[in-house]
Amino acid sequence: MRARDKGDRGVVQSVVLFLGVSVLSGALAAGLAIPFAGLAGFSTEKTAETLQDLPQELKTVPLARNSKIVAADGSLVANLYEQNRVPVKLSQINPIMRKAIVAIEDDRFYEHGALDAKGTLRALLRNQTEGAVQQGGSSITQQYVKLSLIEKANAANDPEAIQAATAETYQRKVAELRYAVAVEKEFSKDEILEKYLNLANFGDGTYGVEAAARHYFSTSAAKLTLPQAATLAGLVKNPTGYDPTNNKKRAKDRRDVVLRRMQELNVISAKQAGDAIKTPVINPAKIQPVPNGCANSKYPFYCEYIVSKLLENPAFGKTTKARDHYIKTAGILVKTSLDPRIQAAAQKSINEHSKPTDQAIAAVTMIEPGTGVVKAMAQSRPYGAGKNHTAYNYNVEKSYAGGYGGFQNGSTMKAFTIAAAIQQGFPLNHRIQSPPTIDLSGKKFSTCTGTTKDDDYHPSNSTDAHGDLTMVDAARASTNTYFLQLSQQVGLCPIATVAAALGMHDAQTGQPLKQVVSMTLGVDTVTPLMLANAYATFAARGLYCTPLLITSVTGYNGNPIKTPPPSCKQAIDPAVADGVNAVLHQVMEPGGTGGRLKFGPSDLAGKTGTINANLAVWFAGYSSKMAAASVVADAQPPYKNLIGQTLDGKKMSDASGSGTAGPVWQTAMEGALKGLPTTRFTAPSDKTMRGDVKDLPFVNGKSPQEAVGILQQAGFQAEIAPGLVDSEEAAGTVAYTSPRQRDGAPEGSKVLIYISNGSKGGGQPPNPPNTPPTIGNPPPQFPNCPPWHPKYPKCGR
Structure with missing residues (x-):
């Protein structure tokens, strides 16, 4: 057979098939299903099966809408979307836009049914003659059906359905036709046009006419002009090819085709068409990009952390993938705790005290006591993959994909030792002889499961303060040897229990903090978010609140969506928190390690932290209105001493909690508290100040063995301190x-016995007692803190 004969037969077959489809449209409208047997042998059996298997109505998925994350004041944090779309009613679309799309896509839309047989036949004949698809023949209703099927397949992530919805086959056309008949039965022409204009792709990432109007022209669908409407109407045929941001000439040529078609149909006059053709297709200054995702947010790290929390919410889907799709398509509004004013103060502080090009990093988190509301989160390295950028959020835990996972917290851990000691009944002036260096090798420390020890441990103080110190003295100077002994007297379990109740855990693993001998000097890794929130609990008089970042989520219809509510509990007694505040307040007074950071009239409390080899330094502190934790650290393995590394563009000659991390905390807090009322901490009660103490037996001048026995019999632990001290007592x-x-001591607490060298007297030691020593007897277990005994108020103040 000649090639021409084959071509002629192909055209005839296609025409016959099309006529069959046209006849079928009327049959379908009457609710019938007629197989195509006998129509030129063109896949008739498969076509008939397709028809019989199709449902009688088109089931669509909800339109994908833009979701938004906003700050506490309603300002935009980020847009989240798979398709940039803002659905609107037909009444919110300028009539000229409606006329333009009908004129170019389906000028007989309001006259025909589901199928425009005349237009489709014309297109089919032209396509067959040209040997390729040159002209579309689908009605607006059929186009809506096709777009809906593609949308449904994409939502289900079904590759086969996506291929079926876009396949260039007559079977797909027939399937679309049957759906189109159902759609025309269910909806009016105006309703179909509204759905189509909201669903269609208008190029450059915009879907729906409202988003397109905003993007290309900085206007709304209701205010579109004639040339703007013609531009958008021309886009739907080829959203990429006619995108005016890609090719102005092609876009203008296509727009002008629409305008001339509107003139041919007498929709507009020749003058209107001519005037519109003379206008530029687009004004670049009016293009309004719609940034998508956290990477384009002003607050990218905070935004990503919010998204991670949304992905944990089962209300958004059964799987992470389903939740992600829902979040980006459901048009939800996520209101967050971010306070732009306080965030600006935090970022200003970071910018003043560090630079992105520094070798060291700086980070700070700020939280409102009593609510857990996370007000700000800032860091020195900006978001991104370029040089001096990072994808790590240095403020949060590692369980979140972008979380760095924290740094060891150093002496900020001493605050939890103070809280546990006060809880056990230790007075605020509890004295311990604290030498510059202490030998704790082999010394047992009680834990929640038994005891622990370090066989070779000789810790030293990082400051000059030593000697017979009170808890307040030791906190002001951050005296390591005092707090190590205090933690031994209190026990590691109470310290770990308090820390856990205040949200402290290992930010790398999520496991509880390890109970080791050096726990009070810093243990495992914690984050600025975690530490700021724990200290906020002290500020809130013991009320612990889970960090709150998402305050509400509403659907596009305004209905609330279930999200974890604020969660607060009384983690420690208010009286205990008052005692901690009183101790840490003295840290901020002149002479304390945080004294140089004091500002303003409000009461402040805080604690420094430095870890071994100066790999990280901290300052955590608070007023009654705001708590913050700042850290400066080496965040690039292998970790090195901060001394010699750059911060704020200069090499550090020293690294400390007060002098390095402290200024970041101070500047951020000053900005956050500016304009707020002056606040005071609640003064601790006499009971808290004096502690829950028992009288200590008088054992001065007795032999060590006898003294141990007397103290143990009185309900205390007893231990003989190494070495000798100057004293008037006999050597x-x-x-x-x-x-x-x-001063007395809490029942069950450890009492150290110091032995005289006789340097201030000349007496001889007494004969040893007849009773055997009881040094080896196991110490009594710590009882629960009993009620305060007014008969034991002794406390040298």
Whole structure:
């Protein structure tokens, strides 16, 4: 057979098939299903099966809409979408836009049914003659059906359905036709046009006429002009090819085709068409991009953390993938705790005290006490993959994909030791002899499951303060040897329990903090978010609140969507928190390690933190209205000493909590508290100040063995301190105890016995007692804190 004969037969077959489809449209409208047997043998059996298997109505998925994350004041944090779309009613679309799309896509839309047989036949004949698709023959209703099927397949992530919805086959056309008949039965022409204009792709990432109007012209669908409407109407045929941001000439040529078609149909006059053709197709200054995702947010790290929390919410889907799709297509409004004013203060502080090009990093988180509301989160390295950028959020835990996972917190851990000691009944002036260096090798520390020890441990102080110190003295100077002994007297379990109740855990693993001998000097890794929130609990008088970042989620219809509510509990007694505040307040007074950071009239409290080898330094502190934790650290393995690394563009000659991390905290807090009322901490009660103490037996001048027995019989643990001290007592006898006899001590607590060298007296030691020593007897277990005994109020103040 000649090639021409084959071509002629192909055209005839296609025409016959099309006529069959046209006849079928009327049959379908009457609810019938007629197989195509006999129509030129063109896949008739498969076509008939397709028809019989199709449902009688088109089931669509909800339109994908833009979701938004906003700050506490309603300002935009980020847009989240798979398709940039803002659905509108037909009444919100300028009539000229409706006329333009009908004129170019389906000028007989309001006259025909589901199928425009005349237009489709014309297109089919032209396509067959040209040997390729040159002209579309689908009605607006059929186009809407096709777009709906593609949308449904994409939503289900079904590759086969996507291929079926876009396949260039007559079977697909027939399937679309049957759906189109159903759509025309269910909806009016205006309703179909509204759905189509909201669903269609208008290029450059915009879907729906409203988003397109905003993007290309900085206007709304209701205010579109004639040339603007013609531009958008021309886009739907080839959204990429006619995109005016890609090719102005092609876009203008296509727009002018629409305008001339509107003139041919007498929709507009020749003058209107001519005037519109003379206008530029687009004004670049009016193009309004719609940034998508957290990477384009002003607050990218905060935004990503919010998204991670949304992905944990089962209300958005059964799987992470389903939740992600829902979040980006459901048109939800996520209101967050971010306070732009306080965030600006935090970022200003970071910018003042560090640079993105520094070797060290700086980060700070700010939280409102009593609510857990996370007000700000800032860091020195900006978001991105370029040089001096990072995808790590240095403020949050590692369980979140972008979370760095924290740094060891150093002496900020001492605050939890203070809280546990006060909870156990230790007075705020509890005294311990604290040398510059102490040998704790082999010393047992009680834990929640038994005891622990370090076989070779000789810790030293990082400051000059040493000697017979009170808890307040030791906190002001951050005296390591005091707090190590205090943690031994209190026990590691109470410290770990308090820390856990205040939200502290290992930010790398999520596991509880390890109970090790050096726990009070810093343990595992924690984050600025975690530490700021724990200290906020002290500020809120013991009320712990889970960090709150998402305050509400509403659907596009305004209905609330279930999200984890604020969660607060009384983690420690208010009286205990008052005691901690009183101690840490003194840290901020002149002479304390945080004294140089004091500002303003409000009461402030805080604590420094430095870890071994100066790999990280911290300052955590608060007023009654705001808590913050700042860190400066080496975040690039292998980790090195901060001394010698750059911060704020300069090499550090020293690294400390007060001098390095402290200024970041101070500047951020000053900005956050500016304009807020002056606040004071609640003064601790006498009971908290004096502690829940028992009288200590007087053992001065007695032999060490006898003193141990007397103290143990009275309900205390007893231990003989190494070495000798100057004393008036006879050499080899008890010089004094720590705590001192006049101060008393909590029942069950450890009492250190210091032995005199006799340097201030000349007496001889007494004969040893007949009773055997009881040094080896196991110490009594710590009881729960009993009620305060007014008969034991002794506390040297």
